Amino acid sequence: MEEDNIKIEIINFCKELGLDTIGFTKGINPEIYMKDGKTIISIAFPYLYGKDFSDEIYFSKYTHGLDYHFVVQLYLSKICGFIEKLGGKAISFVDSNALPERYIAKLSGIGFRGKNQMLITSKYGSYVFLGEIITDICLEESTQSNENCGSCTSCFNACPTGAISNYGCNFNTCLSFITQKKEIDEDWLLKLDGRIFGCDSCQKSCPKNINIDFSKIKEFKPLSFMEKVDVQEIIFMNNKTFEEKYKITSCGWRGKNILQRNAIINAFMSGRVVEYDWNEIKSPYVKKYYDRLLNKKGGD
Numbered sequence: 376m377e378e379d380n381i382k383i384e385i386i387n388f389c390k391e392l393g394l395d396t397i398g399f400t401k402g403i404n405p406e407i408y409m410k411d412g413k414t415i416i417s418i419a420f421p422y423l424y425g426k427d428f429s430d431e432i433y434f435s436k437y438t439h440g441l442d443y444h445f446v447v448q449l450y451l452s453k454i455c456g457f458i459e460k461l462g463g464k465a466i467s468f469v470d471s472n473a474l475p476e477r478y479i480a481k482l483s484g485i486g487f488r489g490k491n492q493m494l495i496t497s498k499y500g501s502y503v504f505l506g507e508i509i510t511d512i513c514l515e516e517s518t519q520s521n522e523n524c525g526s527c528t529s530c531f532n533a534c535p536t537g538a539i540s541n542y543g544c545n546f547n548t549c550l551s552f553i554t555q556k557k558e559i560d561e562d563w564l565l566k567l568d569g570r571i572f573g574c575d576s577c578q579k580s581c582p583k584n585i586n587i588d589f590s591k592i593k594e595f596k597p598l599s600f601m602e603k604v605d606v607q608e609i610i611f612m613n614n615k616t617f618e619e620k621y622k623i624t625s626c627g628w629r630g631k632n633i634l635q636r637n638a639i640i641n642a643f644m645s646g647r648v649v650e651y652d653w654n655e656i657k658s659p660y661v662k663k664y665y666d667r668l669l670n671k672k673g674g675d
């Protein structure tokens with residue numbers, strides 16, 4: 376089969392799966408992962424189901440559905456199977472790899488680099504996950520987007536910690552990173568402002584995210600307990616609740632304690648929840664944060 380036709384076949388197969396933002400590049404050394412790798416295919420997986428951002432900030436939107444590592448891999452495996460049927464080799468990647476995924480996506484023409492460091496697509500804005508396939512089939516490169524943020528700096532002002540500037544995003548002060556960090560310094564406890572996992576501030580403020588389509592990927596449909604958050608349940612959850620509920624979303628990979636710690640910070644800092652039986656906290660790690668917060672309150 377002609378290479379042009381193979382490309383069309385792959386694009387059509389992706390469309391059948393509901394994936395319409397896909398591009399091709401020869402850049403970023405595909406042969407590092409596949410000896411005779413020729414092309415990287417970059418695919419955007421939209422995940423936003425609605426813009427009903429609640430006033431209370433808990434879980435960022437990317438954690439509301441099933442874990443994207445699992446979901447994206449599911450779709451990529453089907454596409455790899457299709458490429459193999461066409462006679463090519465194919466391996467897939469999502470997130471946990473050494474590929475600069477956003478840069479590859481830009482080279483593949485599926486979006487542009489926003490000042491908030493997000494890869495922004497024209498159809499779904501920045502609310503997309505990125506997945507890649509490396510194949511030994513040589514496919515024509517896509518045209519890169521020449522769109523940019525212009526003079527807009529909405530995300531600079533919207534970032535609660537000022538992590539985003541003309542120099543990029545300082546990930547050490549990015550609240551998404553802080554929610555996932557093993558230990559949180561005193562000064563940062565208040566700054567989390569209720570966040571339990573991830574942060575959407577720089578995406579929520581972005582004008583490129585106003586007129587966008589929502590996701591139709593059924594696996595990303597928000598789980599009810601991620602939308603209507605029960606802080607008490609999280610603080611006191613046992614392993615079974617964690618495994619059955621939170622572990623299957625993208626907020627589970629750092630473990631149960633991190634979520635419990637952040638839920639306790641949320642409870643304390645909001646000042647709304649004081650009636651819990653805190654003696655029920657079993658983990659020494661979580662207890663340590665409870666004590667720190669108690670001292671902090673005492674000192675206020």
Ligand code: B12
Pocket residue numbers: 435436437469470471472473474475476477478479481482487488489491492493494495501502503504505506544546547549551552555572573574575577
């Ligand atoms: C580690 C990580 C984080 C860390 C960052 C820590 C750190 N010290 O860098 C933290 C926890 C902060 C984080 C936060 C988020 N992340 Co993250 N993260 C990653 C991960 C795993 C690696 C990124 C990395 O450090 N790569 C190494 C460096 C050298 O590469 P780089 O960041 O791409 O930057 C290089 C170049 O690519 C270029 N570059 C930098 N930024 C950009 C952006 C564009 C568009 C382009 C063209 C080039 C470019 O300059 C750099 C130097 O060469 C990627 C997955 C991956 N494998 O790429 C996801 C990834 C970047 N994250 C993602 C997401 C969704 C998020 C959050 C939105 C989650 C949330 N809601 O909280 C936030 C967004 C924060 C922000 N404004 O950037 C998505 C981004 C999707 C998109 N549309 O852009 C990715 C691609 C995961 C995925 N497969 O979908 N993340």
